Amino acid sequence: MPLSPRRVPVQPLDAHRFFLGECARWDGHRLSVVDILAGDLWTGVGTSPLERRLHLDLPLGAAVPARHGGTILAAGDGIALLDRDGALDWWTRPIAGLEPVRRFNDAAVDPSGRLWFGSMDHDGTPGNGALHRLTPDRAAVTMIDGLGCPNGPAFSLDGSSMYLSDSTRRVVSRYPVREGGGLEEPSIFIEVGNLGVPDGLTVDAEDHLWVAFWGGSAIGRFSPAGVLVDLLGVPARQPTSVCVADDLLIVTSARGGLADPNPLDGAVLIVDFPVSGPAPTLFDPL
Numbered sequence: 645m646p647l648s649p650r651r652v653p654v655q656p657l658d659a660h661r662f663f664l665g666e667c668a669r670w671d672g673h674r675l676s677v678v679d680i681l682a683g684d685l686w687t688g689v690g691t692s693p694l695e696r697r698l699h700l701d702l703p704l705g706a707a708v709p710a711r712h713g714g715t716i717l718a719a720g721d722g723i724a725l726l727d728r729d730g731a732l733d734w735w736t737r738p739i740a741g742l743e744p745v746r747r748f749n750d751a752a753v754d755p756s757g758r759l760w761f762g763s764m765d766h767d768g769t770p771g772n773g774a775l776h777r778l779t780p781d782r783a784a785v786t787m788i789d790g791l792g793c794p795n796g797p798a799f800s801l802d803g804s805s806m807y808l809s810d811s812t813r814r815v816v817s818r819y820p821v822r823e824g825g826g827l828e829e830p831s832i833f834i835e836v837g838n839l840g841v842p843d844g845l846t847v848d849a850e851d852h853l854w855v856a857f858w859g860g861s862a863i864g865r866f867s868p869a870g871v872l873v874d875l876l877g878v879p880a881r882q883p884t885s886v887c888v889a890d891d892l893l894i895v896t897s898a899r900g901g902l903a904d905p906n907p908l909d910g911a912v913l914i915v916d917f918p919v920s921g922p923a924p925t926l927f928d929p930l
Contacts, residue, residue: 648875649860649861649862649875649876649877649878650874650875650876650877651877652876652877652915652916652917653915653916654878654879654913654914654915654916655913655914656908656911656912656913656914657688657691657693657694657894657911657912657913657914658688658693658694658912659693660686660693660694660911660912661899661905661909661910661911662677662679662682662896662897662898662899662910662911662912663679663681663682663898663899663900663910664679664680664681664682664884664898664900665677665678665679665884665885665896665897665898665910665912666678666679666680666705666706666749666750666844666884666885666896666898667705667706667707667708667750667751667844667885667896668844668885668886668887668894668895668896668912669707669708669709669752669887670709670887670888670889670890670894670921670924671709671924671926672923672924673689673690674687674688674689674690674709675687675688675689675690675691675694675887675889675894676707676708676709676715677694677896677912678704678705678706678707679704680703680704680705680747680749681703681900682699682704683699683700683701683702683703683704683719684696684698684699684700684704685697685698685699685704685707685715685717685726690889690890691889691890691892691914694912697730698726698730700717700719700720702719702720703719703720703747703748704717704718704719704748705718705719705747705748705749705750705751705761705762705763706718706748706749706750706751706761706762707726707751708751708752708753708759708926708927709924709926709927710725710926710927710928710929711926711927711928711929712928712929713727713728714726714727714728714929716751716759716927716929717732718748718751718761719748720737720747721737721738721739721740721741721746721747722734722735722736722737722738722740723735723736723737723738723761723778723782723784725929735778735782736778736782736783736784738763738776738784738786739763744765744766744769744772745765745766746763746764746765746772747763747764747765747766748761748762748763749762749763749764749773749793749794749795750762750794750795750796750797750844750885752796752797752798752799752925753925753926753927754797754799754803754806754821754825754925755799755801755802755803755925756803756825757925757926757927757928758777758778758825758927759777759778759927760775760776760777760778760787760797760806761775761776761777761778762774762775762776762791762793762794762795762796762797763775763776763794764791764792764793764794768792768793768811768812769792769812770790770791770792770812770813771790771791771792772791772792773790773791773792773793773794773810773812774786774787774788774789774790774791774794775787775788775791775794775797775808777825778927782929787827788808788819788827791810791812792810792811792812792813793809793810793811793812794808794809794810794811795808795809795810795811795842795843795844795845795885796808796809796816796844796845797845798845798846798847798853799821799847799925800847800851800868801847801849801851801922803821804820804821805818805819805820805821806818806819806821806827807819807833807845807847807853808830808845809842809843809844809845809855811841811842811843811858814836814841814842815832815834815835815836815842816832816833816834816836816842816845816853816855817830817831817832817833818830818831818832818833818870833853833866833870834855834866834870834872836855836857839857839860839862839864839875840857840858840859840860840861840862841857841858841859841860842855842856842857842858843855843856843857843858843883843884843885844856844883844884844885844886844896845885845886846885846886846887846888846921847922848865848888848919848920848921848922849888849919849920849921849922850919851868852865852866852867852868852873853865853866853868854866854886854888854893855886856883856884856885856886856895856896857883858882858883858884858898859881859882860883861877861878861879861880861881861883862875862876862877862878862883863875863876863878863883863886863893863895863915864876865919876893876915876917878895878897878913878915879906879908879913880895880897880906880908880909880910880911880913881897881902881906881909882897882898882899882900882901882902882909883895883896883897883913884896884897884898887921888919888920888921889921891918891919891920891921892914892915892916892917893914893915893916893917893919894912894913894914894915895912895913895915896912896913897909897910897911897912897913898910
């Protein structure tokens with residue numbers, strides 16, 4: 645097991661720096677990243693510089709690509725479809741009216757095309773976070789309650805396991821997924837120790853789980869048995885999410901909360917590592 649991060653070639657995608665960059669998602673052609681507290685969605689083709697596609701006067705917790713060119717947003721207290729023309733169609737508001745006020749945090753589509761998304765209060769207080777799933781009729785059902793700060797989720801290639809970070813509790817759990825999308829009792833998948841705070845997740849084409857370690861300046865690769873097989877250092881202190889795009893690792897980061905951010909804190913980073921990703925899973929809103 646690597647005990648300290650090893651160095652690999654890393655370069656910034658562009659000159660932009662995110663306050664709280666998150667939820668890197670790849671649709672096979674285009675990369676999307678959110679700046680949660682700024683309410684911004686940034687997108688780019690391939691590894692070209694990102695451009696701000698949308699600004700909302702709301703926290704934008706996640707954006708995931710949909711079929712036919714749209715994007716599903718978890719913003720403010722609701723879930724919406726952003727179409728190609730920039731119009732928003734609000735579907736449901738599952739955290740409206742809750743006290744303390746909640747916001748969304750991260751989202752993913754499983755291999756069966758189901759959309760999962762987390763919610764939390766602004767401090768990540770244990771007990772105020774939850775994981776939700778969107779039903780075929782575009783309603784939201786709460787699947788896991790009592791979390792702190794949910795991140796991920798990510799899914800094994802066959803969809804039989806869901807991985808979920810609870811960053812507040814510094815743990816990554818694995819949930820067996822039943823046919824139809826129900827969840828069994830979880831087990832602890834990773835004891836993170838001093839690696840950092842587990843944040844965003846992704847699974848590569850070899851069914852290994854990648855974890856961004858906030859505060860650890862590193863991303864870790866874990867086998868399906870939960871064994872740390874590689875630990876890669878990145879030049880940003882707060883990595884937030886990982887995705888695989890055309891045999892490249894894309895890592896987002898945050899500069900928020902740092903009194904003395906270095907030049908690459910908040911950057912989107914391209915990490916040179918020989919790994920490929922599974923075919924992107926896209927939500928079909930129709």
